[in-house]
Amino acid sequence: MMNKRSRVKITTVQMNVSYKNRSENIAIVRALLNGANSLGDVVLLPELFSTGYLFNEGFYYQNGEEKSEWKSLFKGYTLP
Numbered sequence: 001m002m003n004k005r006s007r008v009k010i011t012t013v014q015m016n017v018s019y020k021n022r023s024e025n026i027a028i029v030r031a032l033l034n035g036a037n038s039l040g041d042v043v044l045l046p047e048l049f050s051t052g053y054l055f056n057e058g059f060y061y062q063n064g065e066e067k068s069e070w071k072s073l074f075k076g077y078t079l080p
Helices: 022-035 065-073
Strands: 010-012 042-044
Touching: 022 065
Parallel strands: 010 042
Antiparallel strands: none
């Protein structure tokens, strides 16, 4: 019996994260994903890019803002 190995393709996103500018960071990721020739099965994003590295600023998502923002970021992408 032949052993078949499945392969997982991984896309990595490298960018300069804009400190305290969550909207700009998300826009940059959106542009990079939209401009990619193809995406892997997994997309690795920079750590904390969607927060702008806000820790002590009392930053919180409100009224489902985070859920709708993530949905819009990955709209149109489907799992293989």
